[in-house]
Amino acid sequence: MNTYLPSQQSNQTRNQIRHQMREVRHRLTTFEQQQAERCITEKALNLVEQHGCQTVALYLSFDSEISTESLIKKLWQEKINVTLPVLHPFSRGNLLFLKYQSDTIMQKNRYGILQPKLNVQNVVPLEQIDIIFTPLVAFDKNGNRIGMGGGFYDRTLQHWQQKSFLPVGLAHRCQQLDNLPTEIWDIPLAMVLTD
Template sequence: MSQFIDSQPFDAHPDTCSRSKLRKHLRKRRRSLSYEQQQQASEHLALNLLNNPDLHRARHIAIYLPNDGEIDPGLYMDLAQRKGIRFYLPVLHPIHKGRLVFSPYSDDIELRPNRFGIPEPAFSNGLRRPAWALDAVLFPLVGFDENGGRLGMGGGFYDRTFAFSRLRPGLAPKLIGLAHDFQRVGQLPIEPWDVPLHGVVTDRRCYRFSRPSTT
C-alpha cells in the first residue's frame, strides 16, 4: 500500500548544526531510500510539477538526471514532452569555471560523465541555450526550508550561472528546487550569494516564494 515517507523537518538551526553536517545527514537519508520509495516519490513529484502554476506556460525547461539519491523528475519529463515541452541538461562550462550551460536533452543524446561523474551532453556552441532564454530551471536540493533558504552540494554552480537574475529579474527563468519532502528542515540561513528561488516542489507539496529575497 502506497504511503508517504516520514517528512518531519530536521531541526537544522544554523547555530547548532553546520551546513556540512546537515548536508551529510540529508544525503545519507535520501540514499537510503529503496527503489520502490524512489519510484513512488517520482510519481508524486510528477503530479505536483504538472499542477504547478509556475510551469504552466514554460516550454523550455532545464532539468537534471538524478544522482546520489536525488528525487527523480524523469516521469514528469516523459509526460511533459508529450505536450511539446523541450528539456535541457546542465553542462559544466569548459572555459568559465564554476558556471553552467544548457544543452537539449532527448533519449538519443550521447552522454559522458563530467569530472564529478555525472552524465552530461558534450559541450556544443551550436546547441546551447542561454540561461536567460530558459522558461524554468528545475534543480536538485540537499535541503530547504519554508522561507526560501536552501542547501545545495556546495559548488555554487547555479548561483553563479543565474546571478544575472538579481539585476535583470525580468529575464530570469523560474528557479524551482526539487527534493524529497523529508529534506525540509526547520531553518536555513540565506547567504548573500544565494540566488532566490521561486519555489520548491517535493513529493508531497509545492512551496512557493512569491517575492524571493536575499535579505
C-alpha cells in the first residue's frame, strides 16, 4: 500500500533515505561489491534468457551502484543489443536510449555520469526495448523505488504495463526497506534483482 505524505515532509523523508542508503552502499567492501556484481549478473542473464530479449537498457554504474560492466560484456557475447540512457537534449527531465557498443564514443553528462555521445542514428525507441534495468538508491517489497531525485526513470517508466518493456531494478540487498514514502508520480518496478 502506498503512503502519501504531504509533499514537503515526503521530500525531506526521501532525501534522508537517499543520504542514509548511499552511505550504506558506500560502506560496502570491494569484495562485497564484486560478489554482488557476480550474483546480479547471473540473475539478470537468466531473466534476459527467460524473456527471449533482443534489446535491453542498462546504465553505467555510478556512486557505488552495483557494477554493470560484467553484465554488459556477457550480453554483448550473447549478441543481445545493449542501450544506455542519455539525458534528452530538448525535453528536460526525460531520457533517450542509445545503442551501446565497445567502440561507442562516450561523454559525461551534467551530473558527471558517462553516457553515449548523442547521435540520432543510434536512438533506440522504447518499443524496441525488452527490459529496462534501472538503478536505484532504495526500494521496498512493493517494488517502489527511490532514485537520485531527478525523476528521469519515473517519466520513462510511466504506463509501462501498456508498453513492451519490463522495468527491473538492480540493487544491493542492503538497499531494501520495508516501506518507502511514495508520491503519485512514483512508478513501481515489476521486480528488483538483488544479491
